[in-house]
Amino acid sequence: MKKWFRISVSFFLMTVFLLLLWGIFILVYGIETARKAVFPLGFLIFLIPIPSMVLERFIEKLLWGSTVVTNWLFALTGVPFMSEGPVFTLPGLQIEIAEVCSGIRSTIALVITGVLASRLFLTTWWSRTLLIVALFPLAVVKNGVRIVSLSLLTIYVDEGFMTGGLHRKGGIFFFMLTLVLMGLYMGSLILIERWWQKKSNLAE
DSSP states (O other): OHHHHHHHHHHHHHHHHHHHHHHHHHHHHOHHHHHHTHHHHHHGGGGSOOOHHHHHHHHHHHHHHHHHHHHHHHHHHTOOOEEETTEEEETTEEEEOOGGGSOHHHHHHHHHHHHHHHHHHOOSHHHHHHHHHTHHHHHHHHHHHHHHHHHHHHHHTOGGGGTSHHHHHTHHHHHHHHHHHHHHHHHHHHHHHHHHHHHHHHHO
16 A cells, blocks of 8 residues: 555656646747657656556566466477466476566566667657567567576576576576567668668659
């Protein structure tokens, strides 16, 4: 209850602050300048804490997606396993994809990075949309790869992997891997944009 109240107050205060900031900007620089600066002004919305109800629903979706991807990856590896919801039973190991494994923080960071990258490197609305839409699948694939990697290392290499540094502090490694995948995907969108532009120029 206290946590919910604290987040709700923070959400309200930051929303009021941001509205005030936007208002001051418009009063000082004018509506035309505000239109030109709509992206940097809008990007400030990430300063607002996500309401608890929205965050909980988003975490549920992340857990669901991570469970589905983990099922697929375990099936691809050929490791015998049984699954019952988010609980996986493997030879000598049982794991549960809990809320702390949702990757919510890295997913928020990925969304912020993706939105910024789409603005800086892509030029069409459809390519920016395709990049942002791909962020959720990338996030759950990253979670699945992390879960399966740690599980296989625990089973076949050393049991300490499940409680060691890679589990507790290895999130940055898998996040960087996700950024590489996002970069490759964005690179393909850039190539498609250029091809489309050339095709449009020839048609003219």
